[in-house]
Amino acid sequence: MVCQYLRRSRLEIAYYQYSYTGRRLDMLIRKLLPAFVAALTLGMAMPAQSADAPAEHAPAKITNLTVGVLPISDTVAVYIADKQGLFAKRGLSIKVVPAPGGAAATSGLLSGQMQFAFGSYVPFILAAAKGAPLVLASPTEMTSGVPSGLVVLANSKYKKTAELAGAKIAVSALANIGTVAIREQISAAGVDAASIKYVALPFPNMLAALEHGQVDAAWLVEPFLTQALEMGARVLFNPFAAPMPDVPMAGYMATKKYVADNPQIVARFNEALQEGADIAKKNPQTYRDMLPTYTKIPPTVAAKMQLNTFSSQAPQAGMQKLADLMAKSKLLDGHFDVAPLYQH
Template sequence: MRNAKRTALTTAVAAALALTSSCSALGGDKPTAVAGSQLETSGLTVSIISTVDLAPLWAAQDAGYFAAEGLNVKIDIADSGAKTMTKVIAGDANIALTTWTLLFVAQSEGGADFRLVADATTATPKSNKIVTVPTSPVKHVEDLPGKRIAYTSKNAASDVLTQSVMRDRGLDRSTVTWVPVPLPNMAAALQQGKVDAAYMPEPFVTDAANTVGAIPIVDIGSGSTLDFPLTGYATTATWAQANPKTIAAFQRALIRGTAAVRDDRGLLERLIVKYAKVSETTAKLMELPGYGAQLDARRLQRVPDTLHDLGIIPSTVDASRMIVHQPTS
């Protein structure tokens, strides 16, 4: 079912997320910037999908960590991980936040030659779930075959991890009707009976529970998909080769931002309320994804290996070849 040849990046990696937000210039005290002449370029455009995955980047921008590295970071908001990658390929952005599954599919198909810059999030317990509602015919995960499942897009994490969970349980994936639904619309689609179940990350799990009484039937952040790599930052091989010092500066600032949100739940909540437009109540109640900045080749290899095992790509991709130099601290 998943072996059909995809011929273009935009169709292979269709919209994975559809949240919108506004990332304006940030205030606060700024550490003194290092000399920009140390970098290949001081201006850096980062294309993002505005989700809670961005908390470390917002923290780094807000606290002036990028400026301290001599970087003037411009945030460009796209409406999907596919489009952030497209912008990097076209030269409209330098670095993209994207979904790892979409990136490795594109790499496998020759859509571009990517290099992996930094990590962003992983699937921690209770942060990503397949949910249903009381009126749905789906009561347990074993009921999924033959039903309509909402996902964000083909080959996105919602697609790949739902398939992985079903495969692990010996369930027939070929009988599922996959229904692409933007994340903000999934709760309503469940309530209206347009789908029988839906894959949701936070904060949508918490919002759906509050608004339509959504009930989880399986926790994606457990079993074989525990700590599965979800999102991260990437660029093209050409840009990475030409700008190693600029990339290193971006990585160092992002590491500091990641440490900040890991150490301060209150800071993280304020950032996602401000930039991801999550309500204060949801921010306090939601389960957080795993935040990280430094890439590990063995862990990231799980993504292309899973894509290959599911028949989504014809052969696995060597993640280690794609990872740029990672800071040691």
């Protein structure tokens, strides 16, 4: 049976979705980008709450920041950093708000309602390809550091990757890093990627969909991967294995103008965030204890789930590889140069 805590309201479930479809992103960017460009033309800066100060010294004046995140394991560093005063000692006061997908994060950044927003790089690349002036502010994860698996039930007819032709696979969104990675793995196994039908479901709903035969396989991350294994499910493959381990996974983005206007604020934010990530890496119990305070993960599950390994790097070559794979998967209309994402 699926664990009781998986039964959530639609609003709670939405927080687990990593990205929205390209169509929704396109609609949002068409709506917000003209106003953003007009503001740049008129010299209207995005709101910065205080003057900059050197990163190594806490300024006398506090800078208020709004940070969009998903309440998932991947964002534990920002909560650890906040609780342990790592932002405060750098003169920053953060307000964490939900950003349940790439469209919401991009909208929040372009409107100035958020200064930083977390998410998978796939929807941010999609937004940048449509003209959104986004840049990478703080990397947090490579695919190699994220526990992940394509799982099937114990009695499934699918025993290996090469047998997946024609299968229905549950993914958290139709346009995200999961679908990109799965396509690469099944293609390498000789499966026609076009034969796969992807079904977009929130992560908490996937185990039930497997049990009821609505899908044949599901792409799961933690804590759902651990729960699936406890139910007896089998992992066919890790989508983030070769050729994906050197690909950046997720991080915090900002607008190009905000970063250009506030370099020291960005530096202090990044320092605090990376220090929080270091604490999570060196003290797994601190990581596990923090999870139930901002997610719906019970302490009993947090105690045994696999933990993410964080990275302060997002190599441009790896990001370009991701964009090229997105083009190969038809998520992008041709080549996209990721260099602007790194131009602060």
